[in-house]
Amino acid sequence: MDLFLQRLFDALTNGSTYALIAVAMVLIFKATTLINFAQGEQAMLGAFIVLQLWKWGIPMWGAVVIGMLFSGILAACLERTFIRKFDPADHLPLVIITLGLFLVINAVAAIIWRFDPLSFPQLFPSGKAVTIGNARLSWYSIFAFGSCLLVLFTLQTLLTKTKIGLAFRAVSSNLESSRLCGIKIGQTLQFGWALAAAAGTLGASIYAANPVLQIEPTIMLRALIFSITAAALGGLDSLWGALLGGLTIGFVQSVVVQYIPFIPNEMTLAAAVVVLLIVLTFRPSGFLGTKTVERV
């Protein structure tokens, strides 16, 4: 029982990270029906910027905020320069561009910061908050999950109570009518990309702030598949679905896989891909997504 609880707590930690990256992917998908393969790397770059700012003496959370801002601006530039030139209905060039960005951003981070693992500032108080029997829930897990919820509530408010949020949801609902209402599509999409990058940076920062981890350029590679699966599972156009999906994948990773006796640890990745396969083939709208996802 204690082991199960411990695993559940671990699920919360990882799940929150996947959820945040998944949220980023959902934002971009809602706005553009595109899956941004470079999301994880953008997040990783953002986390490195946070690290660098912190090393230059800026207080921890200040660095995070500035890092988020910076990656938001960078993402807006990327959208403007590369993504906007393409017809959103033609997936192939866009997939290829995001793959290209994936390679470039990863390489740039590795060139600047090398591959040696570095210590990331501890954003949250350390130590265990709750102990049930032998299972320990660390402050880190609680805060990670809490940040996730905070981000979602902020996004919810942003999207429902502000004008630009309304524009974003309009564009994601009906592109042509949005044009006819005078919404500037380009700017709205840029906003979406910026938000997504900021959310991703926060997610990567929280992930790296895990006391048992260190940051290096490959940190988000594995997380990408898990986050994409989480987004698909929750419904690619549902933000709360991303949270649900993230927690579910975390759960599958930490709990389910451990209890299936003949599947070794490596198979967490396999489990995620299998989940992805099942979701995309049989229920592309996931848990909470709208049902008009592209089908043959």
Added chain:
Amino acid sequence: MIKTLLEVDELTATYGQIEVLHGIKFHVQPNEIVVILGANGAGKTTTLRAISGMVETTGSIAFNGDSIIDLEPDYIVRKGIAHVPQGRGTFPELTVEENLRVGAFIRSDNEIKADLDSCYETYPVLYERRMQSAGSLSGGEQQMLAVSRALMSKPELLLLDEPSLGLAPQIVEGLFERFKKMNQQLGTTMLIVEQNAQIALAMADRGYVLESGEIAVEGEAKLLVNDDAIRKAYLGG
């Protein structure tokens, strides 16, 4: 001399390689209701989309004397043209009220709330359903919503693409009655594209008939109703 509100000349429109409009010419005067009739594929929808800047065009389109042919759609809306697309074009995931607010997107004045209220007065059913998602509305209700949304931008010219499509006859009647009232009370100029020639000509001032991307007939609505060719083709003899 009344200044022409919309002046279109030598307008061609192309989708990729295919030319759909072959140099058409028409105009709309302020406070008029002008109707464009035609069969499917004649180019009616393309005409409206050309005005809204959504299609590749050559020729000239002048609105209040200014050329708008090369402008982006969001700029054209700000000039005072609102377009209700074919199939209503509502935002299904947004609520009724949100749909209306998007309609007012280009405005930043204080009267948006007042205009919302007057819209609800005109269409009480929209008020009832104002917190429901637009996708859950019936066809007729969506049409009311679409038109109201267009009006929220306080346009000088309202473009309507086949408003009767998919709606029951009584609803269509009520709809067009409201259009007439809108035109009389608010002075909104309307350019309506329709297949339902009967009801459209009944309330319009003038009409054009589009055939295969060219204007075949034009004239006052009263006279078109009585025209033999039109009767045969569009009014069932």
Added chain:
Amino acid sequence: MAPKITLTKDTPQYRNLRALMWISLVLFFLLVAFAYVDVGSIAIGSNKYNLSLIRLNKAIAYSVAILGLQVVVGYTGQIALGQSFFFGMGAYISAWLVADHSWPFLLTLLIVIPGCFLIGMILGLPALRIRGLYLALLTLGLAALFPTIVKLDSLYAYTGGAGGKLTTNKVTGSQYKFAPPSWLPLDEIAQALQNIPLVGGYFGDGPLSNREESRMWKFILFSLVAAFCFWLISNLIKSKPGRAMRAVRDNETSAAVSGVNLAMTKTISFGIASALGGIGGMIYVAEVGIASPDDFSSLVAIYLIVGLVVGGVGTLSGAVIGGLVYALIPDWASSTQSISFVPQRWLQGPTGSLILGLLLIILTLFMPGGISTAAKKVKNRFVIIQTQNKSGIV
């Protein structure tokens, strides 16, 4: 502006010119083979760029794999990104058969081809329900899975786990010998080339050593295998199934309405692509001597896509170009120790993937048809090829 040369198809003039072109190609090919049979390098500035048959053999392997991508992505329009899976499958199957069962490499194709074809068809089944980037997503996920599968404990006997599978024969303890047949006058040709005044030095000195002969033979064999694959695919494209594939790519609804069996066409296209991936894998492992899990990761899948795009999606020559790009660019990027205006620091680290990523982006933006399409455009400025009309009048 050079005057345009007009050529008419099916005239003797045209046929002679084409024959000349192919002969020169083969000659050039032989020259390259003999010039680089040993490790050679080109020096630019203070950097040495290696070029050798080893690299070129890898390029052949990649080219065949990318040819597979041309079939499924270029000609059938399915965004299938998981080619590294089948590349790896072919490599591991070959390695296992050669090492554990003493099969000659080429014979392993008898298992590799049907095996990869079948698995490719099965893994392609989701494509019947999923399209566009969802398919891209799924196939990339499957590609990511390959190293995991190969590292499974239960498959250790076949795959050698994380350490990889050597192609060294278990019984004899030595590598498979690629020995050229005795009737092939390799030494004579080498001698002849060395005697050419001025450039003779490029072709080495003296007869070929055993290792060089083996390398040469591998190069010739692999090229023949690859050439055969290309020839088959070029015929496939012109045939009825090939047209069906292109119809599916251009507009699925129209294709279905015209009587194309969508499911069949897509599945077969996946099968063919996977089989080609497997063949490429076999060539790769025959050259490299070991199949290790990280050589077939999803990163490799992405690099193969880079090759596809840079070469030119939907072209045959694009596969060749793509293979060369993948085999040479990352290696040359890391060989660049100094360029005058670039700080040293920037040249260390994964410059290879930086350049490949940049190529991907820049080409998609400015040269979406890849290098082969651009080259074709250049060719068209100087040469026009027209067909004769029926009465023979030009």
